[in-house]
Amino acid sequence: MKSAILGTGAFAPERVVTNADLERMVDTSDSWILERTGIRERRVVAPGQACSDLALEAAQRALKASGVHPAALDVILVATCTGDFPLPATACLVQHRLGAIRAAACDISAACCGFLYALSIGDAYIKSGMRHVLVIGSEVMSVITDWTDRNTCVLFGDGAGAVVLGGSQDESGILSTHLHANGGISDLIYVPGGGSRDPASEDVLSDKRCYIKMRGNETFKIAVKTMEEATHEALKANGMSAQDMDLFIPHQANVRILRAVSQRLGISEEKVMINLDRFGNTSAASIPLALDQAVQEGKLKQGHKVVMAAFGAGLTWASAVVQW
Ligand code: ACO
Numbered sequence: 096m097k098s099a100i101l102g103t104g105a106f107a108p109e110r111v112v113t114n115a116d117l118e119r120m121v122d123t124s125d126s127w128i129l130e131r132t133g134i135r136e137r138r139v140v141a142p143g144q145a146c147s148d149l150a151l152e153a154a155q156r157a158l159k160a161s162g163v164h165p166a167a168l169d170v171i172l173v174a175t176c177t178g179d180f181p182l183p184a185t186a187c188l189v190q191h192r193l194g195a196i197r198a199a200a201c202d203i204s205a206a207c208c209g210f211l212y213a214l215s216i217g218d219a220y221i222k223s224g225m226r227h228v229l230v231i232g233s234e235v236m237s238v239i240t241d242w243t244d245r246n247t248c249v250l251f252g253d254g255a256g257a258v259v260l261g262g263s264q265d266e267s268g269i270l271s272t273h274l275h276a277n278g279g280i281s282d283l284i285y286v287p288g289g290g291s292r293d294p295a296s297e298d299v300l301s302d303k304r305c306y307i308k309m310r311g312n313e314t315f316k317i318a319v320k321t322m323e324e325a326t327h328e329a330l331k332a333n334g335m336s337a338q339d340m341d342l343f344i345p346h347q348a349n350v351r352i353l354r355a356v357s358q359r360l361g362i363s364e365e366k367v368m369i370n371l372d373r374f375g376n377t378s379a380a381s382i383p384l385a386l387d388q389a390v391q392e393g394k395l396k397q398g399h400k401v402v403m404a405a406f407g408a409g410l411t412w413a414s415a416v417v418q419w
Pocket of ligand 1: 122123127131207246247284309311313314315318378408
């Protein structure tokens with residue numbers, strides 16, 4: 096039995112931080128950010144708003160779209176690297192607030208690839224006999240962003256997206272998922288402090304080791320290479336050419352990365368979903384946020400084939416192909 100996406104939903108916090116706002120915080124400019132990243136603005140949580148709050152909103156919208164009642168969920172997976180607490184899992188908080196009384200719940204940590212990792216796990220659960228799985232990508236990147244570091248603070252944003260998976264009744268459904276990792280370059284993008292290696296302390300805070308460190312230029316090159324490879328692998332596994340895909344939803348990290356990957360693959364720009372100008376890089380939320388936007392805009396018609404590809408800290412890279 097194939098699994099299918101029965102409904103999608105997304106949510107982004109109200110507060111908008113524009114490039115002009117960042118100009119007042121660090122030595123940067125709207126034109127530098129726009130040219131180098133394609134980002135115009137990003138959303139940032141209000142004080143007191145946490146990962147599960149965003150996840151809950153996105154989940155409720157996806158459940159409504161799918162017509163599935165929360166009590167019918169078997170599993171809830173939240174892909175995140177910015178959960179409410181180190182423990183318990185954010186998925187448990189969402190489970191309680193949804194009233195998903197039968198559902199098991201846990202978080203998946205694979206940074207920007209988190210949603211595709213969670214989708215792949217959800218797909219396997221449905222194939223092994225479960226009826227309904229809720230897969231959420233939710234991030235509050237603003238809390239692990241050093242707002243005094245111009246190299247990173249212009250890139251990230253907060254948001255959430257969700258899908259409900261169930262058994263497919265027809266040709267539609269998840270056709271493939273492929274997951275990869277290379278821990279040998281885990282220091283390319285990482286948060287050095289606050290975990291068990293370097294526990295939270297005044298020193299960690301004052302030295303800003305609780306924020307994202309990234310070698311941007313190296314990440315850029317590896318991102319282009321891994322996203323291209325992941326997409327080729329996905330196409331090959333399904334006997335497809337790049338022309339056979341109706342929509343390409345790449346992880347929204349940097350518009351130059353997306354353009355380079357699309358050019359290498361030979362995909363025309365109108366087939367590439369891009370919304371990072373409004374949301375920045377929302378890590379595990381980026382693909383489901385873009386997917387829901389594509390659904391809301393009527394871009395996906397029955398029979399369409401969607402290819403999703405991501406890369407992220409770990410280093411991880413992944414793909415999924417879904418027939419609508
Ligand atoms: N405003 C103005 N100047 C800046 C800014 C800024 N916000 N940030 C950096 N610069 C400067 C640098 O200091 C450098 O100055 P120098 O030449 O005097 O030293 C210059 O701009 C060029 O810096 P580069 O790093 O070479 O710029 P690049 O063109 O590579 O763009 C960027 C930087 C946007 C970070 C790019 O490398 C990138 O997008 N990399 C990939 C990032 C990414 O996708 N990360 C994924 C994280 S995913 C996850 O798992 C969380």
